[in-house]
Amino acid sequence: xxxxxxxxxxxxxxxxxxxxxxxxxxxxxxxxxxxxxxxxxxxxxxxxxxxxxxxxxxxxxxxxxxxxxxxxxxxxxxxxxxxxxxxxxxxxxxxxxxxxxxxxxxxxxxxxxxxxxxxxxxxxxxxxxxxxxxxxxxxxxxxxxxxxxxxxxxxxxxxxxxxxxxxxxxxxxxxxxxxxxxxxxxxxxxxxxxxxxxxxxxxxxxxxxx
Numbered sequence: 768x769x770x771x772x773x774x775x776x777x778x779x780x781x782x783x784x785x786x787x788x789x790x791x792x793x794x795x796x797x798x799x800x801x802x803x804x805x806x807x808x809x810x811x812x813x814x815x816x817x818x819x820x821x822x823x824x825x826x827x828x829x830x831x832x833x834x835x836x837x838x839x840x841x842x843x844x845x846x847x848x849x850x851x852x853x854x855x856x857x858x859x860x861x862x863x864x865x866x867x868x869x870x871x872x873x874x875x876x877x878x879x880x881x882x883x884x885x886x887x888x889x890x891x892x893x894x895x896x897x898x899x900x901x902x903x904x905x906x907x908x909x910x911x912x913x914x915x916x917x918x919x920x921x922x923x924x925x926x927x928x929x930x931x932x933x934x935x936x937x938x939x940x941x942x943x944x945x946x947x948x949x950x951x952x953x954x955x956x957x958x959x960x961x962x963x964x965x966x967x968x969x970x971x972x973x974x975x976x977x
Contacts, residue, residue, distance in 0.1 A: 785819045786819070788823075795835060799813055802831070802834065805834045806834055824869040826906050838882050838883070839886060840877075840879070841881060843864035843875045846879070847880060849881050850880055856879055858878075863876045864878040870901050870946070871891060871947065873890050886963070887958065887960045889915065889956060889958055892949045894947070895948065900947065903946050905941060906941045908941050908962050909941055911938045913934075914932060914935050915933065917955030918933070918951040918955055920948045921948075922946045930950050
């Protein structure tokens with residue numbers, strides 16, 4: 768019995784993330800300038816993202832998904848099936864949709880299921896300082912993280928930096944500016960689950976009042 772309403776053909780490689788964004792934009796008759804301005808990106812940055820020359824942050828992906836009126840899963844698997852009663856999604860070890868994001872490397876889990884209330888991923892954190900991490904960022908909704916391997920230092924807007932080691936977990940409001948930094952000798956791996964809500968997104972970096 769299939770785990771989702773549709774089972775993608777694993778032999779077919781999905782188009783790159785940037786190409787999927789470009790395709791969705793063109794399907795809606797939007798120019799680069801229109802989509803970039805609506806999502807807080809420069810036209811040049813969005814062009815680099817679409818052409819695979821620049822990574823995109825998770826925060827901007829949420830904004831792009833909202834403006835394009837698609838589930839964020841469409842950016843990782845354009846054949847994703849909607850969540851319906853009784854449907855489930857299975858991701859085997861190492862079979863998530865891997866993307867090199869602006870702030871970390873992400874393995875997106877259960878990307879073949881859209882319209883989810885939660886978005887799980889395994890993130891590999893390599894930044895060694897807040898500056899390397901790109902500063903604090905925020906998003907709508909709540910966030911849960913669990914450290915799988917290594918150690919991280921969580922920087923946040925309202926609390927002093929907090930070190931979390933393998934086995935530690937934290938649940939917090941995502942609208943609080945935050946960033947992850949690797950605290951051990953090597954990179955750290957964390958399970959992150961973002962639960963979306965209906966509040967408007969303010970995706971500016973913390974401290975940007977434009």
